Amino acid sequence: QKEVEQNSGPLSVPEGAIASLNCTYSDRVSQSFFWYRQYSGKSPELIMSIYSNGDKEDGRFTAQLNKASQYVSLLIRDSQPSDSATYLCAVKRNGQAGTALIFGKGTTLSVSS
Amino acid sequence: GAVVSQHPSRVICKSGTSVKIECRSLDFQATTMFWYRQFPKQSLMLMATSNEGSKATYEQGVEKDKFLINHASLTLSTLTVTSAHPEDSSFYICSAVDRGRGNQPQHFGDGTRLSIL
Numbered sequence: 670q671k672e673v674e675q676n677s678g679p680l681s682v683p684e685g686a687i688a689s690l691n692c693t694y695s696d697r698v699s700q701s702f703f704w705y706r707q708y709s710g711k712s713p714e715l716i717m718s719i720y721s722n723g724d725k726e727d728g729r730f731t732a733q734l735n736k737a738s739q740y741v742s743l744l745i746r747d748s749q750p751s752d753s754a755t756y757l758c759a760v761k762r763n764g765q766a767g768t769a770l771i772f773g774k775g776t777t778l779s780v781s782s
Numbered sequence: 783g784a785v786v787s788q789h790p791s792r793v794i795c796k797s798g799t800s801v802k803i804e805c806r807s808l809d810f811q812a813t814t815m816f817w818y819r820q821f822p823k824q825s826l827m828l829m830a831t832s833n834e835g836s837k838a839t840y841e842q843g844v845e846k847d848k849f850l851i852n853h854a855s856l857t858l859s860t861l862t863v864t865s866a867h868p869e870d871s872s873f874y875i876c877s878a879v880d881r882g883r884g885n886q887p888q889h890f891g892d893g894t895r896l897s898i899l
Contacts, residue, residue: 712893
C-alpha cells in the first residue's frame with residue numbers, strides 16, 4: 670500500500686463550482702498534513718496545512734482532516750480557471766524539523782470557463 | 783514569508799558531466815534541507831535529507847556516490863550529480879524548514895530542470 674494515495678484525475682469542474690480533492694494515508698501516526706499546488710514545470714506552492722481533526726478554512730480553500738479514517742481533503746469553492754493545476758497531498762510523520770514530507774502522486778484539476 | 787532560492791533553474795549538458803545545484807534559504811536558517819526528484823507526471827520523490835554539519839541521509843535506492851550532498855552552512859545545501867547520464871534527466875527540487883520551527887511547512891525552491899544529452 671502506498672503511503673499517500675490520491676486519485677490522479679483529471680478532475681474537471683466548471684468555473685464557479687466546488688472542487689473536492691481527496692487523499693488517504695497509511696501511517697496512522699502521521700501528525701501533519703499539507704496541500705500543495707503545482708503548476709506544470711513549476712515547484713510546489715503551499716496552499717494549506719492542517720494538524721488537527723476538523724476543518725480549516727482559508728479564503729476559498731477548506732482543508733478537512735479525519736485522523737480516525739486517515740483521510741484528508743481539500744475543497745476549493747468558486748473554482749477559477751487559474752486553479753487548474755496538480756494538487757499534491759503531503760504527510761509528515763511527526764513535528765520534527767528533520768522529518769521529510771511524503772507526497773501523493775497528485776490530482777490534476779481542470780477548471781473550465 | 784520564507785524564501786528558498788535554487789540555482790540554476792535549468793541545465794542542459796552532455797553525458798558524463800557533473801552538475802552542481804545550489805539551494806539557499808534567504809531569510810531563515812535551515813538546519814535541514816531536503817532534496818526531491820520529480821519525473822514527468824510523477825510525484826516528488828525524496829532523495830535525501832541534508833543536515834547542516836553532518837552527512838546526508840539518503841533514501842533507499844539513491845546512490846550516495848552519484849548524488850553528492852553538502853550542507854556546509856545553515857543557509858546553503860548543494861547537490862552534485864556526478865557523471866550524469868540521460869536517465870538522470872529530471873526536475874530536482876529542494877526544500878527547507880526554518881530552524882527550530884519543526885512543524886512549519888516546508889518551502890520549496892523553484893526547482894532545477896536537468897537535461898542530459
